[in-house]
Structure formats: C-alpha cells, structure tokens
Amino acid sequence: MQFTDRLFEKVKPVWDSYLEHPFVKGIGEGTLDKGKFIHYMKQDYVYLIEYSRVFAIGATKANDLKTMTIFANLLHGTMNFEMDLHREYAEKFGISNEALEATKPSSTMTAYTSYMISQAQLGGVENAVAAVLACAWSYNWIGKELAKWPDALDHELYGNWVKMYSSEGFTKIADDCIHLINEIAKGKPEHELDKLEDIFIKTSYFEYMFWDMAENISMWPVSKLANV
Numbered sequence: 001m002q003f004t005d006r007l008f009e010k011v012k013p014v015w016d017s018y019l020e021h022p023f024v025k026g027i028g029e030g031t032l033d034k035g036k037f038i039h040y041m042k043q044d045y046v047y048l049i050e051y052s053r054v055f056a057i058g059a060t061k062a063n064d065l066k067t068m069t070i071f072a073n074l075l076h077g078t079m080n081f082e083m084d085l086h087r088e089y090a091e092k093f094g095i096s097n098e099a100l101e102a103t104k105p106s107s108t109m110t111a112y113t114s115y116m117i118s119q120a121q122l123g124g125v126e127n128a129v130a131a132v133l134a135c136a137w138s139y140n141w142i143g144k145e146l147a148k149w150p151d152a153l154d155h156e157l158y159g160n161w162v163k164m165y166s167s168e169g170f171t172k173i174a175d176d177c178i179h180l181i182n183e184i185a186k187g188k189p190e191h192e193l194d195k196l197e198d199i200f201i202k203t204s205y206f207e208y209m210f211w212d213m214a215e216n217i218s219m220w221p222v223s224k225l226a227n228v
C-alpha cells in the first residue's frame with residue numbers, strides 16, 4: 001500500500017462532498033452563474049501565484065537534483081500551462097492580465113495560501129509536497145469525474161475548465177506530486193507520516209472553503225465596515 005492510498009481513504013468523503021458542492025456541480029452541469037465564475041477565476045489566479053511559491057520553496061529544500069527538477073517543472077507547468085487557462089478566460093471576459101494579477105485577495109484565499117506557505121517553510125521538502133498535494137490531485141480528480149458527466153466537456157464556457165483539469169498534461173502534474181510524496185514517505189516513522197497526513201487533510205478542508213468562497217462571491221466578512 002502506497003502512502004497516497006492511505007491519504008485518499010482519509011479524504012474520500014471530503015472530496016466526494018466537492019462533487020455535491022453547488023459551485024462544482026454548476027461547472028459540471030453548465031449552470032453556474034458567470035459572475036461567480038469570474039470571481040473564482042480572479043481569486044484562483046492570485047491563489048496560483050502563491051501556490052507557485054510553494055514549488056519554489058520545495059526546490060530550495062530538495063535534497064537532490066532529481067527532486068529539484070520535479071519542483072522546477074511543477075512551477076513551470078503551473079505558471080504557464082495552468083495559468084494560461086485563467087488568462088484565456090480573462091481575455092474572454094475583457095479582463096487584462098494586469099487586472100487579473102492585481103486581484104484583491106479574499107480571506108479564504110489568503111488563509112489557504114498562508115497555511116501552505118507556512119507549512120512548506122516550517123518543515124523539510126516533504127512539507128512542501130504535502131502542502132500542494134491536495135491542490136493538484138483533487139483538481140485532477142474533480143476534472144476526471146466531471147468529464148464523465150453528460151456534455152460537461154462540451155459546454156461553451158465551462159468545457160475548457162473540465163478539459164484542462166482532466167487533461168493528460170494536468171494529470172502529469174498531479175501524478176508527479178503523488179509519486180514524489182510516495183517516494184519521500186518511504187521509511188519515514190509513523191509520527192512524521194501523521195504530520196504530512198494532517199497537512200493533506202487541512203488543505204482538503206481549505207479546498208472546500210475555496211469552493212464556498214467562489215459560490216458566495218465572498219471577500220472579507222466585515223470589510224464594508226472599514227469601507228474597503
């Protein structure tokens with residue numbers, strides 16, 4: 001049994017709940033409100049910038065050139081391949097790359113990326129992989145699940161999202177993270193594996209919170225009081 005088999009068993013009910021979430025269902029069924037999707041896309045773009053920093057931290061903490069190269073490739077894949085999807089959508093919505101990059105971060109996006117970065121900085125290379133694993137893997141898992149739903153791949157607006165996250169290119173990104181953590185986990189004592197499992201579970205919770213943030217178009221709960 002691989003370490004990721006144990007992780008998957010733990011989070012399966014949480015990941016199943018993603019497919020029941022109105023935002024994710026809206027993408028799969030093609031019924032999602034466009035305004036909600038635009039809010040998500042902008043928040044996700046700034047999320048991916050911070051998420052890329054975790055790959056950079058992983059590269060600096062890597063103990064060998066092979067691992068360093070994997071992190072460098074994951075960083076490149078995110079900044080070019082994955083973020084191209086967001087830039088394409090932004091163009092469709094008349095949002096410039098500059099405006100996209102200048103998106104004000106929501107509370108959930110800030111909390112999630114701050115958690116990932118702090119966990120990656122606190123530990124060794126294993127923490128960096130654990131911090132990004134649920135992100136890459138759950139999106140690929142959702143993409144592949146939604147690809148089985150009738151017409152999800154062909155929807156004129158959301159079809160490209162489903163295509164990208166279920167694609168061979170994105171599957172390779174997720175598989176590289178899965179492979180990396182399984183290699184790193186080999187021979188580690190149980191108490192260290194527990195810590196990695198905890199990061200994986202917490203980031204899986206954050207993924208749910210991100211879908212909620214998108215569905216509710218939320219930013220900061222009391223920001224209106226400060227006139228922001």
Ligand SMILES: Cc1ncc(CN)c(N)n1
Binds near residue numbers: 044135136207
């Ligand atoms: C919030 C979130 N989590 C994960 C992914 C997939 N890299 C993403 N684009 N956005």
